[in-house]
Amino acid sequence: MKITDIVKILDAQVIVGGEDMNYSINHGFASDLMSDVLTLEEEHLILITGLCNNQTIRTAEMANISVILFVRNKQVSEDMIELALENDIMILSCKYSMFKTVGLLYENGLEPVY
Amino acid sequence: MHTEFTVVEGDFANAGKASSEIKKTLKQLNIDNQKIKKIVVAVYEAEVNAIAHAYGGTIFVDLDEEKICVLIKDKGPGIPDIARAMEKGFSTASAKVREMGFGAGMGLPNIKNNVDELDIQTEVGVGTEIKMIVNFNS
Secondary structure: OEHHHHHHHHOOEEEEOOOOOOOEOOEEEEOOOHHHHOOOOOOOEEEEEOOOOHHHHHHHHHOOOOEEEEOOOOOOOHHHHHHHHHOOOEEEEOOOOHHHHHHHHHHOOOEEOO | OEEEEEEOOOOHHHOOHHHHHHHHHHHHOOOOHHHHHHHHHHHHHHHHHHHHHOOOEEEEEEEOOOEEEEEEEEOOOOOOOHHHHOOOOOOOOOHHHHHOOOOOOOHHHHHHHHOOEEEEEEEOOOEEEEEEEEEOOO
């Protein structure tokens, strides 16, 4: 699924990145528990989370995850933006709940990791 | 190559900084991406542990052509029951740690899964030393 499709489906905003809206990802993983994210072998995925702090970006950095989607209009801090830019991580944000977000993405063909 | 990083108690804003530096170094050395991920995930979990549970400490990194050895030495309080701490789901984490997305009792098991050698020495009231080794060619 292309970033441009995700943005359209979720009426999402691109907070960081967005130079390559045709970038395509196959899998989605939704969690607020970063240790759980750090157990994943799959890398080519979008992390969907409501946990919005520096550790979310650091976790993505360590786990080689290149796209993070924050749900419920979470406010992304300047520090987080800086970290994301430094590590080439794209940040998206949408107003929907985690439940609705993953439901819409799944319905439109984004694959789960497990 | 030898490097050291200081870890400050409760400094969550900088948790991951040492792991990030290690990742950059390993990338420059063209180490296999999967190996890099294993190392930095383990070090990151340990870094978060040192910041969350200990009174600060130091991370010592020794790197040669065959392996990376990371020693995280903290200033206490020590782990009273190592066997329990290694159990998936066992945690003594504070609410603050949980707010950061950790504290579910997955840290030490995650570390164990990602390294080739793990040695934990701990003494209550003194501190904990976690030594982890990842071989590049295994």
